[in-house]
Amino acid sequence: MSSIKVKLKEKDIAKIQEICKSFDNKPGDLINVLHKVQGEFGYLPAEVQEVVAENLNVSLAKIYGVVTFYSFFTMIPKGKHPVSICTGTACYVRGAEKVLEEFKKELGIKVGESTPDGKFSLTCLRCVGACGLAPVVQVGEKTYGRIAPDDVKNILAEYEDN
Amino acid sequence: MIKLIIDKKTVEVEKGTTILQAAKNIGIHIPTLCYMNLGDLNIENKPGGCRVCVVEVDGRRNLAPACATDCAEGMVVHTHSIRVLNARKTVVQLILSDHPFDCLICAKSGNCELQDLAHKLGIREIPYQGEQSTYREDTSPAIIRDVDKCIMCRRCEVMCNEVQTVGVLSAINRGFQSVVAPAFEMNLDHSVCTYCGQCVNVCPTGALTEVDHTNQLINDLADPGKTVIVQTAPAVRAALGEEFGMEPGTLVTGKMAAALRELGFDYVFDTDFAADLTIMEEGTELLDRLSKHLNGDTNVHLPILTSCCPAWVKFFEHQFPEMKDIPSTARSPQQMFGAIAKTYFADKINVDRKKLVVVSIMPCVAKKYECSRDEFKVDGNPDVDYSISTRELANLIKQANIDFLGLEDADFDNPMGESTGASVIFGTTGGVIEAAVRTAYEVHTQKELPKVDFEELRGMEGIRSATIDFDGLPISIGIAHGLGNARKLLEDIKAGKSQYHAIEIMACPGGCIGGGGQPYIHGDTSILKARQKAIYQEDAQKTIRKSHENKYVQKLYEEFLGKPMSEKAHHLLHTHYFDRKKEVFID
Known part of the structure; x- marks a missing residue:
């Protein structure tokens, strides 16, 4: 279990209620609701799930089940600089796995986690449509191509000061 | 109708029938594991996930899960071809490859459906090894x-x-x-x-x-410094015999009392005694609220809800805390028994409450939780020390080499072993409210009931209602068993749609006869009906069938409590409820 304790503000609760209402509070739209709510908050902490549960009249256990089933949903806030490594076919055959290993080692976290200082988070994604540049890494909005494990240190160094 | 062939036998079924059901109709029992069908309760679970029920269908490339595949016209099904048998075995071997090998010491050993299946399929090796x-x-x-x-x-x-x-x-x-x-x-x-x-x-x-309390009980029974007394809930006597191979619905009240005495309890008492006491308190509370309501008192809340089921109590504390002043404040029979045992009875036999161990035999697992609740303790000493289930009692009787079937019937001890027919029916859905009606009617009308059986309150329907004529005053009664049904009734009350004066709620389907601590029924809901029949049979056999006529209960009020709802009764026999909405926390 990895959950961060958060206290929701009144306006956050109102926002979740508004999203639920836009789907007529229908339990069948749970995934759509979670998708939108995650879009709003960046992640789905327990407290947010509680508000969704109350509004859609779905048990908390069911919601947690859905959140943990789909890899798209996360209960961990993204880092300031989210690192995404493409593990699509082209990147994979050109060594994405080794690059990923290097990022894990350098950051000291697993895929789906954030560094304790909140600076970096690590995720995998499937194909960004730049297979010619494989293997591809994205940090925030910036894309890096033809990355080798040796480049990882330098990429991270770019974000050292902020 | 659809015609198909299963194992060379022609069978005709209605559209929408599964292969599993069609096979069952002609006596072919395809093994299942994840599948569950609680017929009378309208509950079916068929995720088709375990693949144990696979069968071969001619013209179909893959094997089909019988529990989740509908029959089709002209289908030819094989339930035991070599392909099927091999697949079934492999499926179970794969399940076992990620299952602990502690069958010998597992609490479920002997009652485990996976163990039975491995045995039935003749599995003698698990060729797959991998991560656990x-x-x-x-x-x-x-x-x-x-x-x-x-x-x-x-x-x-x-x-x-x-x-x-x-x-x-x-x-x-x-x-x-x-x-x-x-x-x-x-x-x-x-x-x-x-x-x-x-x-x-x-x-x-x-x-x-x-949670198993058997060993604690064995130690207490062996401790010469302790006086150990036992109370047995009504539903236990209608099910315990099943554990010894008796037909479902066989009453074993006398054998059970004899077995408990053999086990070494100092006094063998009956929760039924406390059930009669519950009716005195709850019935009086009902009449009190009712008369205030009829006199126009707007502060009084109706309907009154029964409060003897600890799972139901915890349910409304979590889910409907805003309604926590509606249920009766009467404690459950288990807790009333404990409170009286550790005061009135402890004084009578001159034993300190800390040296008196009160054990309950319950068809329930929530009762284990109930006796651990803080409000049922005095200086940390619980009124009921612990509760053991019907299943645990059966195991203990076997451990002690007691020949249960050969036991001569025995009686309960007095004073807390005396009970009426009204208290026995607490064990089934509809029983508590029928017992309450028997007493409330006579107290309210000051007339003798022409007939004590209220058939209109009995049955297995999830939600039932009836109106009982209290000599010109119509009393509207609701009954729900299963918490899903309870929720429906509560939501009606909340929405102001409910017109009931009194509602009985039991958490388990069927009431206590279907409790979480009863012998396993493995999907056979006809067993619940047999237990229910046994309960009403015991009631009919009793000479006294109304709680207020229990002589020892009357004596308890004379010697100790005064009258129902007296200050002392309030202190010992009533309780209060908590708002647990915010109690759920994340670790």
Whole structure:
């Protein structure tokens, strides 16, 4: 279990209620609701799930089940600089796995986690449509191509000061 | 109608019938594991996940799960071809490859459906070796979760979410990592779990079991410094015999009392005595609220709801805390017994309450939780020390080499062993309210009931209602069993749609006869009906059938309590409820 304790503000609760209402509070739209709510908050902490549960009249256990089933949903806030490594076919055959290993080692976290200082988070994604540049890494909005494990240190160094 | 051939036999079935059902109709029992069908309760679980029920269908490339495949015209089905037998065996071997090998010491041994299946399929080796999924054990006051033994059949999930609408258990994560767990993987005792134990009742393996108090009991019975007394709930006598091979519905009241004496209890008492006491308190409270209501007092709340079921109590404390002043404040019979035993009876035999061990035999696992609640303790000493289930009692009797079937019938001890027919029917849905009506009618009208049987309150329907004529005053009564049905009634009350004066609620389908601590029925709901019949049979056999006519209860009021709802009665026999909405926390 990895959950961060958060206290929701009144306006956050109102926002979740508004999203639920836009789907007529229908339990069948749970995934759509979670998708939108995650879009709003960046992640789905327990407290947010509680508000969704109350509004859609779905048990908390069911919601947690859905959140943990789909890899798209996360209960961990993204880092300031989210690192995404493409593990699509082209990147994979050109060594994405080794690059990923290097990022894990350098950051000291697993895929789906954030560094304790909140600076970096690590995720995998499937194909960004730049297979010619494989293997591809994205940090925030910036894309890096033809990355080798040796480049990882330098990429991270770019974000050292902020 | 659809015609098809199963194992060379022609069978005709209605459209929408599964292969499993069609085969059953002609006496072919295809083995199942995840499948669950609680016929009378209209509950079916067929995720088609375990693949144990696969059959071969001519012209179909893959094997089909019989539980989730509908029959089609002209289908030719083989339930035991070599391909089927091999596949079935492989499926079970794969399940076993990720299952602990502690069958010899597992609490579910002998009652485990996976063990039975491995035996039936003649599995003698497990050729597959790989990673074992492991997860922490979760122990609560009543239920133990050991999900290493879980086979992901999802039966518990159906009971918890669809039948009981408690919503604690759900499958989480995916693939090899998936387990059934409460939200955020919190422990059960931090969740909204009511400990009704219906998940335990349907779990095919040892993944969900009750907390076992047998060893504690054995030690207490052997301790010369302790006086150990026992109370037995009404539903136990209608089911205990099943554990010794007797027909479902065989009453074993006398043999049970004899066995308890043989085990070494100093006094063998009956929870039924306390059930009569409950009726005195709850019935008086009902009449009190009713007369205030009829006199126009707007502060009084109706309907009054029964409060003897601890799972139901925890359910409304979590889910409907805003209505916590509606249920009767009367404690459950188990707790009334404990409170009287450790005051009135302890004084009578001159034993300090700390040296007096009160044990209850219950068809229930929530009762284990109930006796651990703080408000039922005096200076940390519980009124009821612990509760053991019908199943645990059966095991203990076997351990003690007692020939249960050969026992001569024995009686309960007095004073707390005397009971009426009204108290026996507490064990089935509709029984508590019928017992209350028998007494409330006579107290209110000052007339003798022309007939004590209220057939209109009996049955197995999930929600029932009836109007009873209190000599010109119509009293409207509602009954619900199963927490999902209770929720429907509560929502009606909340919406102001309910016109009932009194409602009886039992958490378990069928009432206590279907409790979480009863012998396993393995999907055969006709057993519940047989137990219900036995309960009414015991009631009919009793000479006294109204709680207020219980001589020892009358004596208890004369010598000790004064009258129903007196200050002393309030102190010992009534309780209060808590808002547990915000009590759920995430670790």
